[in-house]
Amino acid sequence: MRCMIGADKQSVVFLTDCSDLVKMVSSPAEWPAFTPYLEDIQADREEFDSFALVYVPRSQNDRFRFPGGGTMFPRGADAYIDDIARLIPLTDGGIRTAIDTGCGVASFGAYLLKRDIMAVSFAPRDTHEAQVQFALERGVPAIIGIMGSRRLPYPARAFDLAHCSRCLIPWFKNNGLYLTEVDRVLRPGGYWILSGPPINWKQYWRGWERTEEDLKKEQDSIEDVAKSLCWKKVTEKGDLSIWQKPLNHIDCKNLKQNKKSPPICSSDNGDFAWYKDLESCITPLPETSNPDEYAGGALEDWPDRAFAVPPRIIRGTIPDMNAEKFREDNEVWKERIAHYKKIIPELSHGRFRNIMDMNAFLGGFAASMLKYPSWVMNVVPVDAEKQTLGVIYERGLIGTYQDWCEGFSTYPRTYDMIHAGGLFSLYGHRCDLTLILLEMDRILRPEGTDVLRDNVEMLNKVDKIVKGMKWKSQIVDHEKGSSNPEKILVAVKTYWTGQPSNKNNNDNNNNN
Numbered sequence: 001m002r003c004m005i006g007a008d009k010q011s012v013v014f015l016t017d018c019s020d021l022v023k024m025v026s027s028p029a030e031w032p033a034f035t036p037y038l039e040d041i042q043a044d045r046e047e048f049d050s051f052a053l054v055y056v057p058r059s060q061n062d063r064f065r066f067p068g069g070g071t072m073f074p075r076g077a078d079a080y081i082d083d084i085a086r087l088i089p090l091t092d093g094g095i096r097t098a099i100d101t102g103c104g105v106a107s108f109g110a111y112l113l114k115r116d117i118m119a120v121s122f123a124p125r126d127t128h129e130a131q132v133q134f135a136l137e138r139g140v141p142a143i144i145g146i147m148g149s150r151r152l153p154y155p156a157r158a159f160d161l162a163h164c165s166r167c168l169i170p171w172f173k174n175n176g177l178y179l180t181e182v183d184r185v186l187r188p189g190g191y192w193i194l195s196g197p198p199i200n201w202k203q204y205w206r207g208w209e210r211t212e213e214d215l216k217k218e219q220d221s222i223e224d225v226a227k228s229l230c231w232k233k234v235t236e237k238g239d240l241s242i243w244q245k246p247l248n249h250i251d252c253k254n255l256k257q258n259k260k261s262p263p264i265c266s267s268d269n270g271d272f273a274w275y276k277d278l279e280s281c282i283t284p285l286p287e288t289s290n291p292d293e294y295a296g297g298a299l300e301d302w303p304d305r306a307f308a309v310p311p312r313i314i315r316g317t318i319p320d321m322n323a324e325k326f327r328e329d330n331e332v333w334k335e336r337i338a339h340y341k342k343i344i345p346e347l348s349h350g351r352f353r354n355i356m357d358m359n360a361f362l363g364g365f366a367a368s369m370l371k372y373p374s375w376v377m378n379v380v381p382v383d384a385e386k387q388t389l390g391v392i393y394e395r396g397l398i399g400t401y402q403d404w405c406e407g408f409s410t411y412p413r414t415y416d417m418i419h420a421g422g423l424f425s426l427y428g429h430r431c432d433l434t435l436i437l438l439e440m441d442r443i444l445r446p447e448g449t450d451v452l453r454d455n456v457e458m459l460n461k462v463d464k465i466v467k468g469m470k471w472k473s474q475i476v477d478h479e480k481g482s483s484n485p486e487k488i489l490v491a492v493k494t495y496w497t498g499q500p501s502n503k504n505n506n507d508n509n510n511n512n
């Protein structure tokens, strides 16, 4: 209860299987021996707008429930999302990908899932501790990340929705640099939702221990930055404020002719986002001639979007790729998943929830897995010949950039399955395979499964290393049969704990 006392006034309901506690709190006069405790409880309950303590029988109290109690969701994340759905069209298939900046334990993303919206939720490891680990252990997509001095590791125009509930990112500072980054990753017509300070300051300023002037100034600055990005204010209701990015930059360019800052960047690859510093200019949108046209191409509604030819492919922005090759890739993946189901029967039984594809190309693996109760983090290596992460987002799938000679921004044992096709051939000359495999071992939970595709020589090398890591592995044939030079290595990370080394034993003996 104490943990819930924040600066905000909140409505709270606590559940307990201790019936005496409920009786004590409802009729304290009958429990004189507990007077000091009851006085404390009384003082604490006054910190909340409304307070209830409800009895649940022990037989029903056998699991943790996560109603999604974020700092801005006193009625749970579901009710909060319902409020949003009353303000913008959230469930008609037009919004599929979201980014939750400063996500806490990712309750917002968790409750978007049942509306068929996939959020990338990110937060650093700070005073809020291992929040992203908690999210991943709930089976919710999340990644360690921070809005700092560099671009977020996502391409331009990736997300249909960006969200911050009390996420502590100073949107108004540095001439709106962080909001300019949100603008880069937002799709034309995409929404930005802000709740928490300074929104609704007239109601909360006392609880937030800030002055009205200070909060008003902060909100005015955010409104100015949003205007300078050519965003439109959609609405402000209760705790929620919503803006929308324009469909194209036709009007914005006219506005910027008056030298209004930030300018539109002159030359920029908006998709490049690996160790790239933030810039105080607006990432240009692809050219359009009609004010109603979606810059970069309109997207199909979800779920058709997953298999429709993505606009980046239609526009020819991926070298040596076209609609026909895209469709062929989808056929290839149908066949591969059917093969995987034979060699890993658990695949279709819901055993794997958090899945990573380490070299995702067009996201074909993830798209074919949509029918299962899992989600896939599509990773596009920065060294890949074709930079396809933008295509993956256009399909309504999620992912990130990564250099596999470095560690991945996640906690140990957070994925149930890892898929990697052609990764070792891609990295064989750049860094030590053992280091990549050790990173995979770190990410995978015990008894999790790896599916690695590569040529047979490479897989033989990999097999030796994984056996040294005590994985149980087997090399099997390609879906097309044994004459195909590509093979598939299926490995399961075993559960084991190390024995104390002799050195430690000796040290202990000497100490005794």
Ligand SMILES: C[S@@+](CC[C@H](N)C(=O)[O-])C[C@H]1O[C@@H](n2cnc3c(N)ncnc32)[C@H](O)[C@@H]1O
Pocket (backbone or CB within 6 Å): 069, 070, 071, 072, 073, 101, 102, 103, 104, 105, 122, 123, 124, 126, 128, 131, 145, 146, 147, 148, 164, 165, 166, 167, 168, 169
């Ligand atoms: C008060 S919590 C709110 C969490 C969640 N949005 C909610 O409503 O429950 C603040 C969150 O912002 C995150 N945060 C703070 N500064 C950040 C930054 N610069 N970039 C990303 N996240 C940040 C914290 O790690 C934490 O997850």
